[in-house]
Structures are given as C-alpha cells and as structure tokens.
Amino acid sequence: MEVGGIQALRAWRERRSGSVSLVPTMGALHSGHQALMDRARAAGDSVVTSIFVNPLQFGTDEDFFQYPRPFEADLEVCEAAGxxxxxAPALGEMYPGAPEVTVSSGRMGAVYEGAARPGHFDGVLTVVAKLFTLTAPDSAVFGLKDIQQFCLVKRMITDLNFDIELIGLPVVRDEDGLAMSSRNEYLAPADRSAALAIPRALDAAAQAAEDGAPIGVEAAAEAVLSVAAGRGDLDLGYLGLVDAATFQPCSLDFDGQALLLVSASVGGTHLIDNVPLEFHRSS
Structure with a gap:
C-alpha cells in the first residue's frame, strides 16, 4: 500500500493499469468505511481511499479543528481492506489559497441538511470534484447514510459530465441499530441510548409505509422522536419525506421512490439518518 499527496498520487496513477475505484473519506475510519472499501475492491482493479478533512464543508461554528484525525489507525484500516x-494530501496542496471558483450545489443543496448547514454541500461537491479530477477513477463508492450528499454527487456527475460510475452502499449499522458515523465517538453512553430513537423512528415509519399514506409515515416517525425530545435527550433538527429524485416534499398522493430524512442533535453531536420508502397508489 502506498501513501502520499498529489505528486505521489500522479506518479502512482501513471504506473497503474486497469480500473480504479475511489472511496472518499475524512478519516476516523470505522467498519462502515471498510465496507465501502470492500465494495470498491469488487468494482475496480485498484482501490484509492482519500483521507482529507475538508474545511470548505464545515461551518464557522462546526468542529473542523476538533474533528478526529487518527491517521495511523486509519492507515491500518486501509491496509486491512487491501x-x-x-x-492523504496536505491542506496547502488541496487549497494553495482561498478558492475563488467552487461548485454550487444549487436548489437541492439548500434544503434539509443544506439548510441546517449553509454552504456545506458546496464545500462537499467542490472537494469531490477535485478528488475526481486528481484520482481519475472509473467508479466511486459512497455510503447512503449521507443520502443527500449521494444524490448531489450523482447530479454533479451528470451535470458536469464526469465519466464515473457512482456506487451507493446501504447504511451500515451497529448492532443496536445506530448508523455508523465517525461522530458517534462523541456520544456518552446516555447520549447513545437517546440517539437510538432515530433508527426506531425510521423503523416505525417503514412499518407505517407498508399500508399508509406519506403523511402517516411522517407522523409515525415524529411520534417516536417526540417521546425522546420530551425527555430532553434529543433535539430534532428536521424530519422530511421527500421525492428521492428531486428532494421535494412528497404529496399526499405521491407515487414512487421516497426518502425519509432525519437529523437530530444528541448531547451536542449532530447525527443524520434516512430510510428509503416505496409508495404505490392503488389503481
């Protein structure tokens, strides 16, 4: 396994033949990331994993400097995944100066997580575009926990004509149902217990979707989250049922693929999750 910045990557890329699959990360790797790397291994002859904490996607009051950076442990995860x-570029390599030209995430990037974190998705798409240009991958693997990010990257690939196959890996969960996230390590035991209201709400919504209208699905999830919030354990950021293609709210008579999105703050830690749902109107 080789490790390096832009020049080392270019030299490696020139020597490498066959297809390349990219797994973009900000480090603090866990088994969910390893699952992404395993999927990338199945998709390409070679796997590149990027480790770069991207400042453009952090707000002024967010945790850029506190974000975990266990680099040596991350390398061990990458080694084990093959x-x-x-x-692993330096900050000055990726951004020699404050960038004047960036990627706009548009209307889809201004709602839900984008509304909660203004400018976040512009920063995400800018760094992903740079990673695509630098690594020149044939495919890229993203986790579907960050579903809005995935949908925006998919749209960017289409709109900017990147010749890259985008692969989404379903949400990887711990045994208790909580979606794996690097931020989970911030959770105290009591906070983690409270955070389990999030996957329970999604489970309730999925059950309601089997024979319910969109409004009933949201209500089922809201009921579970309200119980936790009533104890003061959880601060709900947003809950929305959206068209998977447009991120517009689902109408009462919606037909097709939908996503239930949720964000909440638990013990000061920002968590997100989602579940895909299918609605079919009776003919």
Missing amino acids: VDFVF
Whole structure:
C-alpha cells in the first residue's frame, strides 16, 4: 500500500493499469468505511481511499479543528481492506489559497441538511470534484447514510459530465441499530441510548409505509422522536419525506421512490439518518 499527496498520487496513477475505484473519506475510519472499501475492491482493479478533512464543508461554528484525525489507525484500516493507494494530501496542496471558483450545489443543496448547514454541500461537491479530477477513477463508492450528499454527487456527475460510475452502499449499522458515523465517538453512553430513537423512528415509519399514506409515515416517525425530545435527550433538527429524485416534499398522493430524512442533535453531536420508502397508489 502506498501513501502520499498529489505528486505521489500522479506518479502512482501513471504506473497503474486497469480500473480504479475511489472511496472518499475524512478519516476516523470505522467498519462502515471498510465496507465501502470492500465494495470498491469488487468494482475496480485498484482501490484509492482519500483521507482529507475538508474545511470548505464545515461551518464557522462546526468542529473542523476538533474533528478526529487518527491517521495511523486509519492507515491500518486501509491496509486491512487491501487499499492500493491512500491519498492523504496536505491542506496547502488541496487549497494553495482561498478558492475563488467552487461548485454550487444549487436548489437541492439548500434544503434539509443544506439548510441546517449553509454552504456545506458546496464545500462537499467542490472537494469531490477535485478528488475526481486528481484520482481519475472509473467508479466511486459512497455510503447512503449521507443520502443527500449521494444524490448531489450523482447530479454533479451528470451535470458536469464526469465519466464515473457512482456506487451507493446501504447504511451500515451497529448492532443496536445506530448508523455508523465517525461522530458517534462523541456520544456518552446516555447520549447513545437517546440517539437510538432515530433508527426506531425510521423503523416505525417503514412499518407505517407498508399500508399508509406519506403523511402517516411522517407522523409515525415524529411520534417516536417526540417521546425522546420530551425527555430532553434529543433535539430534532428536521424530519422530511421527500421525492428521492428531486428532494421535494412528497404529496399526499405521491407515487414512487421516497426518502425519509432525519437529523437530530444528541448531547451536542449532530447525527443524520434516512430510510428509503416505496409508495404505490392503488389503481
């Protein structure tokens, strides 16, 4: 396994033949990331994992400097997953100066997580576009926990004509049902217990969707989250049922693929999750 910045990556890329699959990360790797790398291994002859904490996607009051950076442990995860190249550029390599030209996430990036974190998705798409340009992958693997991010990257690939196959890996969960996240390590035991209201709400919504209208699905999830919030354990950020293609709210007579999105703050830690749902109107 090789590790390096932009020049080392370019040299490695020139020597490498066959298809390349990219797994973009900000480090603090866990088994969910390893699942992404395993999927990338199935998709390409070589796997590149990037480790870069991107400042453009952090707000002024967010945790850029506190974000965990266990680099040596991350390299061990990559080694175990059979990664061929770890792209770990310095901040000055990726941004020699404050960028004047960035990628806009548009209307889809201004709602839900984008509304809660203004400018976040512009920063995400800017760094992903740079990673695509630098690594020149044939495919890229993203986790579907960050479903709005995935949908925006998919749209960017279409709109900017990147010749890249985008692969989404379903949400990887711990045994208690909580979606795996690097931020989970911030949770105290009591906070983690409170955070379990999130997957329970999604489970309630999925059950309601089997024979319910969209409004009933949201109500089922809201009921579960309200119980936790009533104890003061959880601060609900947003809950929305949206068209998977447009991120517009689902109408009462919606037909097709939908996503139930949720964000909440637990013990000061921002968590997100989602569940895909299918609605079919009776003919």
